[in-house]
Amino acid sequence: MSQTNKLKIFNDPIYGFITIPNAFIYDLIQHPYFQRLRRISQMGMSYLVYPGAHHTRFHHALGCMHIMQKAVQTLQFKGVSISVEEEEALYIAILLHDIGHGPFSHAMEHSIVEEVHHEQLSLLFMEQLNREFDGKLDLAIQVFKGVYPRKFMLQLISSQLDMDRMDYLKRDSFYSGVAEGNINSDRLIQMMHVKDDVLVIEEKGIYSVEKFLVARRLMYWQAYLHKTSVVAELILTKILKRAKELSQNGIELPCSVSLQFFMTHKIALSDFDAVTLNNFSHLDDYDIMGAIKAWQFHDDYVLQNLCRMVLNRDLLKIQITEDKQDKSEIQALKNKFMNLASLSEKEADYFVFKGKLKNQAYSKSSAPIYILKKDNSIEDVVEASDQMYLKALSKEVTKYYVCFPKVVLGI
Incomplete structure (x- = not known):
């Protein structure tokens, strides 16, 4: 042979x-x-x-x-x-x-x-x-x-x-x-x-x-750290955060078995036993994109719109500055969007947020x-x-x- x-x-x-x-x-x-x-x-x-x-x-x-x-x-x-x-x-x-x-x-x-x-x-x-x-x-x-x-x-x-x-x-x-x-x-x-x-x-x-x-x-x-890459990746993390929130509130979302495992469990390093590692070993980009394609039709306004942003490359606006943004200006943006989309402040937090980038x-x-x-x-x-x-x-x-x-x- x-x-x-x-x-x-x-x-x-x-x-x-x-x-x-x-x-x-x-x-x-x-x-x-x-x-x-x-x-x-x-x-x-x-x-x-x-x-x-x-x-x-x-x-x-x-x-x-x-x-x-x-x-x-x-x-x-x-x-x-x-x-x-x-x-x-x-x-x-x-x-x-x-x-x-x-x-x-x-x-x-x-x-x-x-x-x-x-x-x-x-x-x-x-x-x-x-x-x-x-x-x-x-x-x-x-x-x-x-x-x-x-x-x-x-x-x-x-x-x-x-x-x-x-x-x-x-x-x-x-x-x-x-x-x-x-x-x-x-x-x-x-x-x-x-x-x-x-x-x-x-x-x-x-x-x-x-x-x-x-x-x-x-x-x-x-x-x-190109601004478009940054905002797309931030939206991606917001999608998963929202999906986890919905899943842990008893709402079933279509996705792969491995992704479902991590959506319904809070996993830290100490939790990585053989079963957890095996589940992680089956996770890849396809699980995420497959889920996003399904979730774009979900009833939840936040999840639906965040998914469509990534799929259609119609992303959030991102403004990058040398100095910290004024909190009142950010709150004004949030309030305006809450009124436009009829959202609660917690829901609007998925669309209006701030952060910082570091490079050395x-x-x-x-x-x-x-x-x-x-x-x-x-x-x-x-x-x-x-x-x-x-x-x-x-x-x-x-x-x-x-x-x-x-x-x-x-x-």
Whole structure:
């Protein structure tokens, strides 16, 4: 009987051919937990702004694994000792780093389950896979959790210059068409080294790091925090909030079994037993969009109209300002809409609300990016660079928004 060839290749539009390192990683990719990532969008609702942004977490995870292979090869070539077991652990950890994402990625991170980050769910999935594969993920989990003694390995997976960020900037730039986000990941990887167990960039690669940080800032304001993407994702969370409210008041809403489970239960991290994790593993974008298509015909004014906004891209108006909006102005908008639509204040809260957006391209206090200088010393990139704008990039920028129906302005 012929056996499946597990050393397959993927044809990727960003990197060309991506090879699967070994048969075990092929088995992980084939697992239903990982295949679910084909049905989780990488950029949430950004396709409403950039029509090409329909790529998935599956794309991204494979891309991360590919450039991790390049990084390992580069470091080994420079004399950094990485064993076969450590190498496989790095590939597994980066491949599965996003496996805990729910529908539409970050858009619904705290809507499906209460205050649970996708990294925590990724770890739960990895631990479950470890049980299924008889402990083969032990080392990968240690690296992912940051408890493995060789700290530079965690930096390759989660830091301010990790494989995750390198891939999503390059990939999201490509699929969205936002050219300003494109980075030279090959150059960055070739400049990597390890000094005293710290991942560093050789001094001649400093300009590539500067470009990386600027690209990250531009991608956030131009793509990830684009006002249309922001308001669409906010509406998405409001839809689920309203649906949960109705469900918990005994009103039956048509949706998938897995989505129904999370609509009728308040789930925190401590509630994630095998049954809950299994239900979460069946959730993807299709559950949400299928439900929204059904709910647009529901009798509830709030649910019906919010769903139609997303489906027809007829969204709430969003105004973004440098300063906080006056509470009285927001209340006036709410009162006007309450009168126009004959809604209670609680119902109007779904249509008129405020919040804030934060963006910080680089943080000096959070695992800095170190430059390896010619004298063998290391220095924070902001101090090593002669570009004053890097200091500005390390400051957090906060903007404020208010959302409301266009009808309030007579649009």
